[in-house]
Amino acid sequence: MSDEQGAKPHYEAGPYVHCCEHPGCKEWGAFGFAKGNAAPNWFCFEHRPEWKPRNEARPQH
Incomplete structure (x- = not known):
């Protein structure tokens, strides 16, 4: 017995579309x-x- x-x-209607969150x-x-x-926040x-690489985002002492 199953x-x-x-x-x-479950069928998806298609890809989920995120609209830009900028007003x-x-x-x-x-x-x-x-x-x-x-x-996540989504932007066009x-x-x-501006995305900074991990080594640039880290504070330098």
Whole structure:
């Protein structure tokens, strides 16, 4: 006997589209940025934040 009797298959409607989070922008947010386990923020090419390599972002003593 199967545990999946009556289970409905899960179908995706298509790729998930993220819109740019910059106020007033309606472009596709292709660039996701997150710190740690936080949910990512999505931005288009024009409004993406400047991404620094790990060695540049670390404070130098």
